[in-house]
Amino acid sequence: MPFPSNPQTVAVIGTGTIGASWATLFLGAGLSVRASDPGEGAEAKLRAFVTAAWPSMEALGQTSGRSAEDALAALSFFATPEEAAIGAELVQENAPERIEIKRETYAKLESALAPEVVIASSTSGIMPSELQAEMKHPERLVVGHPFNPPHLVPLVEVVPGKLTSAEAVEAAMVFYKSVGKVPIKLNREMIGHIANRLQAAVLRESVYLAREGVASMADIDLAASMGPGQRWAFIGQGKIFALAGGVGGMAHFLDHLGEAVETWWDDLGDARLDSETRAMLTEAYGTPTEESFAKDVAFRDAALLRRLKALSEDSEG
Amino acid sequence: MPFPSNPQTVAVIGTGTIGASWATLFLGAGLSVRASDPGEGAEAKLRAFVTAAWPSMEALGQTSGRSAEDALAALSFFATPEEAAIGAELVQENAPERIEIKRETYAKLESALAPEVVIASSTSGIMPSELQAEMKHPERLVVGHPFNPPHLVPLVEVVPGKLTSAEAVEAAMVFYKSVGKVPIKLNREMIGHIANRLQAAVLRESVYLAREGVASMADIDLAASMGPGQRWAFIGQGKIFALAGGVGGMAHFLDHLGEAVETWWDDLGDARLDSETRAMLTEAYGTPTEESFAKDVAFRDAALLRRLKALSEDSEG
Incomplete structure (x- = not known):
């Protein structure tokens, strides 16, 4: 089955936070977007999202020369999914998780x-x-799971189901690369895909240590971000350790520190979201006010943009 | 016991990679450093390390106005630990791990x-x-565990032993802050402290997924760095999820996604460094040549410096 190799018109079905962010990405890549969402005022919200997100796209040089107005002109909105689908060469579906x-x-x-x-x-x-399972052409269905927000963070996890064709997976990989993402292909489906599992692993050990009284959640968060987090933004843990092995590489690392790694693995803890843990976590992060939340989000988004700029400088050499 | 509140003269005992990096940091903070190491040519290597590292210190604005020559003039080297200790107001010990x-x-x-x-x-x-255990004044001993390289990465884990005094911990915390680090205090000792445990947790799940055939180590590394890693460089996983809860905070996140988190926790895997896993890892990262290793290290160090600059921009607002 010959999937279109270079889609220029994409349907975005469901335009909540994730769908609106996908639409922004596709518009930034110079594509035409056909959107649909049954929500009250969905089109206006979508257009407002694109407009608000455009300065970040400009800062990252990801607008294909379009102004926000140009982008909005390439966006059309339809009452139903089937109307939005007409002429689409790829569909990104973001319906509710049911x-x-x-x-x-x-x-x-x-x-x-x-x-x-x-x-x-x-x-x-x-x-x-x-x-x-109930599709007429199940071979065309892949998961294309972004990391929020998709218009900024590079990762897309591409996951086949049992009936998905290799060609559909390949077409999705090529497409996401063409719009500037870093797609990674899972060989098979897995609960939480990959990235959410890694986040869960970090959270579980963090919660375990906090519950054991080793340090506060705030301090454990700091230990992560002010330590290994400085490298996690551009290199994975396996490669970090391989480089720590010097010119002897991973083999030398394992000879030298494999025993330490297994000692740590043996000692890692478990955690449950029981009522005490939920109370500890809620207490640790407090209850935001509108003002404190807005401040935190502004910090997070500005800091994220700085890392994405650094990431683009990495690849310049 | 009144520990010096603002040490100006520090002894660095053991000047391998970690000790030399500490010495660079302390010199950058404007301190006098008294060093000792029994290794052949240790003083020359230490001075060469400081000289080579100085441009990074300058790039980060952490030289207290000193040139590399000024810094080297504030560094003295002694044949024995007891000579280096004379007049020191704090000792950073980096002897072999025995x-x-x-x-x-x-x-x-x-x-x-x-x-x-x-x-x-x-x-x-x-x-x-x-x-x-065998010290005359055990109350003065803390672990001050840096994240490599200490002259660049902010984290220091400060860990008391059973006999350590609260005053010694506090003096170490104040000292590390004074030289520009982000110290975090552990309430009690723990195998791997915190940061290495979090690294171990990420590696364990990564290795599990690779061994299960879900994706290659290279792709799992990419899923981390191109996804959650973008935020891990400035914010911890707990806070990431608290912000994902919107203005409802962690409480709302737990109501909405706590079940998903527990599902992921339940599904996380285990890993052992058995011979197949060691072979998989060694194969995955290949055997470096001198040239490929030098290139990888240059990339890593340049990319790290970019994140540290971004980190200093975060705090500017």
Whole structure:
């Protein structure tokens, strides 16, 4: 099945936070976007999101020369998924995380799409084999899970279900690269894909240490961000340790520190979100006010943009 | 016991990679450094390290106005720990990771030090209670574990042993802050302190996923660095999730996504460094050549410097 190798028109189905961010990304890549969402005032919210996000896209040089007005002119909005799907060469689906809603949405989309159009789901929690079970052309369904917000963070996890074709996976990989993302292909579906599992692993050990009284959550967060986090923004843990092995590489690292690593592994803890843990966590991070939350978010977003700029400088050499 | 509140003269005992990096940091903070190391040509290597590291210190604005020559003039080198200790107001110990060598070193140091001088050990693998067991003044011993390289990465983990005094911990915290670090205090000793445990948790899940065939180590590394790693460089995982809860904070996050987190926790895997896993890891990262290793290290160090600059911009607002 020949999937379009270079989609220029993309449908974005569901335009909440994730869908709106995808739309912004695609518009920044110079594509035409056909969107749909049943929510009250959804089109206005979507256009406001794109407008608000555009300065970040400009700061990162990801607008394909478009102004915010140009971008909005390349965005069209439809009452239903099947209308938005007309002429789309790839669909990014961001419907609510409920299997029956997604399956209904796929039925509508398939009524309007040629068979050789990939449907990529942003789902974080539903396995692609479940998503595709009732589809007419299940081979076209992949998970294309972004890391929030998709218009800024590079990662997309591309996950096949049992019935997905290799060609659909490849088409999704090529497409996401073409819009500037860093897609990674999972060989098979897995709860939480990869990135959320790694986040969960960090959180679990953090919560374990806090519950054991070793340090506060705030201090454990700081230990991460002021220590290993400085490298995690550009290099993975395996490669970090391989480089720590010097010119002897991972083999030397394992000879020298493998025993220490296993000692740490043996000692890592478990955690449950029981009522005491929930209370500890809620207490640790406090209850935001509108003002403190806005301040935190502004800090987070400015700091994220700084790292993304650094990331683009990394690849310049 | 009144520990010096603002040490101006610091002894650095053991000047391998970690000790030389500490010496660079202290010189950058405008202190006098008295160093000692029994290794062949140790003084020349130390001076070469400081000289080579100075441009990074200048790039980060952490030289207290000193040129590399000024810095080297504030560095003196001695044949023995007890000579280096004379007049020191704090000792940073970086002897080999063997308990008997460290205990011998402390005996020599204590013969020359006033009781109210903190000895901070850079150890990653030995518990402070073991280190201090035979000391004359065990209350002065803390672990002050840096994250490599200490002259660049902000984190220092300050860990008391069972006999350490609260005043010694506080003196170490104040001192590390005064030289520009971000010290965090552990309430009690723990294998791997905190940061190495978090690294171990990420590596364990990464290795598990690779061994399960979900993706290659290279792709799992990418999923981390191109996704959650973008935030890990400035914010911890707990705070990341608290902000994901919106203005409802961690409480809202737990109501909304606590179940998903527990599902991920339940599904996280285990890993062992058995021979197949060692072979997989060694294969995954290949065997460096001198040239490829030098290139990787240059990339890592340039990228790290970019994140540290971004970090200093974060705090400017």
